[in-house]
Amino acid sequence: MRYISTRGAAPDLGFAEAMLTGLARDGGLYVPAEIPQMSTGDIRALHGLSYEETAFRVMRPFVNDAFADDVFADLIAKAYAGFGHDARAPLVQLAPGHFLLELFHGPTLAFKDFAMQLIGQLFEHELSRRGEQVTIVGATSGDTGSAAIEAFAGLDSVDVFILYPHGRVSEVQRRQMTTPQAANIHALAIDGHFDDAQARLKDMFNHFEFRDRVRLAGVNSINWARVLAQVVYYFTSAVSLGAPDRAVSFTVPTGNFGDIFAGYIAKRMGLPIDRLIVATNQNDILHRCLTSGAYEKGEVVPSISPSMDIQVSSNFERALFDAYGRDGKAVAQLMDELKAGGFAVSQGALQALREDFGSGRVSEDETLATIRQANETMGELLCPHSAVGVKVAEDQRDPTTPMITLATAHPAKFPDAVERATGIRPPLPNRMADLYDRPERLTRVPNDLAALETLIEERRRT
Ligand SMILES: *Cc1c(COP(=O)(O)O)cnc(C)c1O
Numbered sequence: 347m348r349y350i351s352t353r354g355a356a357p358d359l360g361f362a363e364a365m366l367t368g369l370a371r372d373g374g375l376y377v378p379a380e381i382p383q384m385s386t387g388d389i390r391a392l393h394g395l396s397y398e399e400t401a402f403r404v405m406r407p408f409v410n411d412a413f414a415d416d417v418f419a420d421l422i423a424k425a426y427a428g429f430g431h432d433a434r435a436p437l438v439q440l441a442p443g444h445f446l447l448e449l450f451h452g453p454t455l456a457f458k459d460f461a462m463q464l465i466g467q468l469f470e471h472e473l474s475r476r477g478e479q480v481t482i483v484g485a486t487s488g489d490t491g492s493a494a495i496e497a498f499a500g501l502d503s504v505d506v507f508i509l510y511p512h513g514r515v516s517e518v519q520r521r522q523m524t525t526p527q528a529a530n531i532h533a534l535a536i537d538g539h540f541d542d543a544q545a546r547l548k549d550m551f552n553h554f555e556f557r558d559r560v561r562l563a564g565v566n567s568i569n570w571a572r573v574l575a576q577v578v579y580y581f582t583s584a585v586s587l588g589a590p591d592r593a594v595s596f597t598v599p600t601g602n603f604g605d606i607f608a609g610y611i612a613k614r615m616g617l618p619i620d621r622l623i624v625a626t627n628q629n630d631i632l633h634r635c636l637t638s639g640a641y642e643k644g645e646v647v648p649s650i651s652p653s654m655d656i657q658v659s660s661n662f663e664r665a666l667f668d669a670y671g672r673d674g675k676a677v678a679q680l681m682d683e684l685k686a687g688g689f690a691v692s693q694g695a696l697q698a699l700r701e702d703f704g705s706g707r708v709s710e711d712e713t714l715a716t717i718r719q720a721n722e723t724m725g726e727l728l729c730p731h732s733a734v735g736v737k738v739a740e741d742q743r744d745p746t747t748p749m750i751t752l753a754t755a756h757p758a759k760f761p762d763a764v765e766r767a768t769g770i771r772p773p774l775p776n777r778m779a780d781l782y783d784r785p786e787r788l789t790r791v792p793n794d795l796a797a798l799e800t801l802i803e804e805r806r807r808t
Contacts, residue, residue, distance in 0.1 A: 441740075455774075461574075486540070
């Protein structure tokens, strides 16, 4: 399997190279040159398999010969061994025809663990085989950073620097990033928003001299291997509700468009998915775009679902690439226009996007009301991101097709919002109950490329 850039001007790569690189050198994102198909027979054969067995069958054709079968199976097993639930991604019922896919049983209580735990294993295996070291720099609105730190802490072949917006992540998120004591881990609190952190990260990737010298690697949601790991739970959940013989729909709390794009890949592989619905908070660039065709940056307005406080959804570029008939030049042109503030999606491309994606936007008050109501009538404590999804799903679902809403974080990761809505302060699971007592370690950094590069050069081990 070869991987090609969405901007059409970077070299094709194999799976391992695309994974280790992250962003393509033309600024684009890697996507598979073609999408492997699973027949109805292949999908039916997933009934009764464990999460890990399904993961192997779904991901195998994308990975190809990058890892031997027994090695790949072993790395998958290690990735999910630390989860606090044997099903890994259990499905619970909220209402007739409406189900919640709990993606928060990993070590940092958010769905990011599904991808990050796996790529931690894949990176370590591949880098030690090659005898290489990389410097991972990540930008996070909270959950990616903690998941990356948890996945890479203590590994020999990587140094990890995580940029998070100072004062704009929840206390649990911050502590998950600042309390691991491994020497290869560095939590950097940047003065600015998530979009500033993401922009500085992109600057580093575009500064080739620095990029090559420190062997920069990216694990943000633009990394293809992360998208791939997320495809798996679309299969496990749909199969448990009767796929391939019954279609299902999904509603996905969305920020950077990585999670829902994995659902789109599952659909392209042959999983019968009727609708994929983007649920946004008040930072609603995607909802506005799918409604009007105008993709225009606004100001980020901080919300109670901070992991979705994003105005530029990086992975949307992958969906645009397909909607424009895989025309890399057209995508590169749109991304140039975006630098100046925004662009208009062509009529044909907008129609193509709408064939797969619907959307909805949820206000802060509606989010709180949904958390309260779900506790009262569905017996479920929702984190604010998951509540955004549940609200959009309830508004838009059609009674004849089962709806699966993705619960992207554990309520205890955002206890203030949950307590405000319900009066209940959700406790952390026992395995991390001492989080508030562990010592913190972080570095404040300015929103400045040169200063960041200097600091990374000084701190990295090789
Ligand atoms: C990252 C995150 C999201 C958004 O996911 P994307 O892949 O960026 O769209 C939603 N909810 C939570 C809790 C997250 O951590």
